[in-house]
Amino acid sequence: MIESVSSPHAPAPAGTYSSGIVSGGLLFVAGQGPFDAAGERVGESFAEQLRQTFRNVQVIAEAAGTSLEHAVRIGVYLKRIEDWAELNELSKGFLTHPYPARTTVQADLNGFDIEVDAVIALPTRA
Numbered sequence: 543m544i545e546s547v548s549s550p551h552a553p554a555p556a557g558t559y560s561s562g563i564v565s566g567g568l569l570f571v572a573g574q575g576p577f578d579a580a581g582e583r584v585g586e587s588f589a590e591q592l593r594q595t596f597r598n599v600q601v602i603a604e605a606a607g608t609s610l611e612h613a614v615r616i617g618v619y620l621k622r623i624e625d626w627a628e629l630n631e632l633s634k635g636f637l638t639h640p641y642p643a644r645t646t647v648q649a650d651l652n653g654f655d656i657e658v659d660a661v662i663a664l665p666t667r668a
Contacts, residue, residue, distance in 0.1 A: 549605040552598040553577040562602045564664065569606045571660040573619070574598035575651075583654055588625050589632055591655045596636040603662050612663040613642040619649035619657040629656070 547562035547569065548554070555561055555572065563570045576584050576591035577598070584594040596610070603609050616637075618629060626646060642660070651657060 547602060547606040549601040551579055551601040553579060553581045556581075562606055564606055567664050568614075569603060569608055569660075569662040569664060571599050571602050571662065573617075573657045573659040574602070575654050575657045577654075588622075588628055588655050592629065592632050593635075595656050595658050596633070599658055599660050600636070603660075606662075606664065608662050608664050610636050610660070610662065611638050612665065613637060613660050614663055615643045615645075615661040617659045618644060618646040619651060620646060621649065621651040621655045623648040625655065 543565070545564040546560040547564055549561065552561060552574065559572050561572055561574075574595050575598075576594040578584050578594070583591075585591040600610050603612075620626065620629065629646065649657065
């Protein structure tokens with residue numbers, strides 16, 4: 543069974559995709575950027591953009607009944623690979639041990655500095 547997940551607190555998809563999909567006990571979160579629920583970019587600094595991006599992933603996770611605490615994998619796309627060290631430091635405010643597996647790549651992002659996608663485990667429902 544496949545179920546679409548969205549949150550009124552995150553931007554709506556800009557194309558033919560879901561914000562999140564639940565399948566097989568996992569939530570697959572589509573790439574999120576530093577945008578508010580109205581689709582407006584948030585933040586001038588990398589730190590501000592990172593915080594908004596992770597908040598978007600978190601509210602989609604919450605809409606599915608889970609949280610970033612249960613993330614098993616994240617993909618991070620950086621406009622500037624030089625932001626890698628700051629990513630590592632700031633993501634500690636959103637991720638917990640054991641940290642999820644992660645791939646970080648430099649990407650040609652248009653008008654923003656970071657995008658994050660995620661695979662998050664769903665808590666076992668009794």
